[in-house]
Amino acid sequence: MSLTAVLDYDSGNLHSAQKAFERMSREVGGGDVIVTSDPDVVARADRIVLPGDGAFPACKRALDAVPGLADAMREAVEVKGRPFLGICVGMQMLATRGHEYELTDGFGWIEGEITRIEPADDALKVPHMGWNDLVIDAPHPVLDGIATGDHAYFVHGWAMRVAKPEELLAHVDYAGNITAIVGRDNIVGTQFHPEKSQATGLRLIANFLTWAP
Amino acid sequence: MLKSRIIPCLDVADGRVVKGVNFVDLVDAGDPVDAARAYDAAGADELCFLDIHATHENRGTMFDLVTRTAETVFMPFTVGGGVRTHEDVRALLLAGADKVSFNSAAVANPDVLTEAALRFGSQCIVCAIDAKTVEPGRWEIFTHGGRRPTGVDAVEFAITAAAKGAGEILLTSMDRDGTKAGFNIPLTRAIADAVDIPVIASGGVGTLDHLVEGVTEGGASAVLAASIFHFGTYTIAEAKAHMAAAGIPMRLT
Numbered sequence: 429m430s431l432t433a434v435l436d437y438d439s440g441n442l443h444s445a446q447k448a449f450e451r452m453s454r455e456v457g458g459g460d461v462i463v464t465s466d467p468d469v470v471a472r473a474d475r476i477v478l479p480g481d482g483a484f485p486a487c488k489r490a491l492d493a494v495p496g497l498a499d500a501m502r503e504a505v506e507v508k509g510r511p512f513l514g515i516c517v518g519m520q521m522l523a524t525r526g527h528e529y530e531l532t533d534g535f536g537w538i539e540g541e542i543t544r545i546e547p548a549d550d551a552l553k554v555p556h557m558g559w560n561d562l563v564i565d566a567p568h569p570v571l572d573g574i575a576t577g578d579h580a581y582f583v584h585g586w587a588m589r590v591a592k593p594e595e596l597l598a599h600v601d602y603a604g605n606i607t608a609i610v611g612r613d614n615i616v617g618t619q620f621h622p623e624k625s626q627a628t629g630l631r632l633i634a635n636f637l638t639w640a641p
Numbered sequence: 642m643l644k645s646r647i648i649p650c651l652d653v654a655d656g657r658v659v660k661g662v663n664f665v666d667l668v669d670a671g672d673p674v675d676a677a678r679a680y681d682a683a684g685a686d687e688l689c690f691l692d693i694h695a696t697h698e699n700r701g702t703m704f705d706l707v708t709r710t711a712e713t714v715f716m717p718f719t720v721g722g723g724v725r726t727h728e729d730v731r732a733l734l735l736a737g738a739d740k741v742s743f744n745s746a747a748v749a750n751p752d753v754l755t756e757a758a759l760r761f762g763s764q765c766i767v768c769a770i771d772a773k774t775v776e777p778g779r780w781e782i783f784t785h786g787g788r789r790p791t792g793v794d795a796v797e798f799a800i801t802a803a804a805k806g807a808g809e810i811l812l813t814s815m816d817r818d819g820t821k822a823g824f825n826i827p828l829t830r831a832i833a834d835a836v837d838i839p840v841i842a843s844g845g846v847g848t849l850d851h852l853v854e855g856v857t858e859g860g861a862s863a864v865l866a867a868s869i870f871h872f873g874t875y876t877i878a879e880a881k882a883h884m885a886a887a888g889i890p891m892r893l894t
Binding site for chain 1 (some may be wrong): 643712715717737759764798809837
């Protein structure tokens, strides 16, 4: 039986992520979904999901504060090549570093920086909050059935500037481009919340649960 | 392009949906989770639950409702009513809320917004402002369901709330709430122009043109309504089509 570990490090809303993954796992035969902070569970998981809500430094510190969790995650992703999905700040932490409040190192899995959203149009509000339509930049198995023009739900004041264009899978327009999805090898991350993005988000979750990179 | 949002609001008391007319006459309009499911299917952009009788004793029913909603619908929703501390925020986020709204507690002590924003991020901290016109072009905040004047200027407080870490303002005109006469546009515009964070316009929607005005004239990022949707006067799809026809970017589903 396949096992998906949703990492619990006391950051925000895990309940709805768990329920969305459980529901789609039932539909696609994706196996068990466990919310866990136990490094041993992460070590035997077939897939890793890293949610994250809040400020970048607080999330990173909270993740590092759980004994063994970040190491188990790194081992699973870097050595074993397990499929990994980061969501919102869980996606931002893939970057080289974050600039929110203070400079904080990310995992360095996707080369890039997390910087404040500064729309070219002063009338636009920050946080970037609501439904925006995706522009797909590169095909990817987790985007199967998802097309340019499909909407996803965003709620964030900071965003990733990706250094390598080939690692940008999708963006949205907000008087300038905002990174929506990044990925390379066995790693993907979404700035938006798939667990809150109705049919589009559920589709992405189902794709992730059956993805074999 | 970011779309304007339509947010049906479910006023909840004792685990049931009600709709207050000027916050007094309550009509039972059903089970909140069923209503959430219906609005999810109808293509609402977000939901808002307000616990209008929030007391310590009935917090359990609200957590149960939030938990069941998050299990059922995979769309964003905000919960407000009786939120006083960042611990209240944490409990509601863990139950499945995406955003949590402060009201009276933030007026009494705006620093509570900072405490919550530092811990959970501004993006999930909403500050609800209930304002009444006290003279033309001046609006004052009223708390406790609109019964208690505070002497606090609504526009100045909105600026404070944003500076303290709120990520969104839910602005309700107490003059208009329940009247179906349309949003208080000067109030909405004054606050939307004063802050860089999104403003949700609330209070007074009776027609689809009112929704349009909230965005085009009021400068709101989202429009909130209750009875026109709860009682089937208009569907979400009709509202979106009408707003899109008026040139507002909408997510049509």
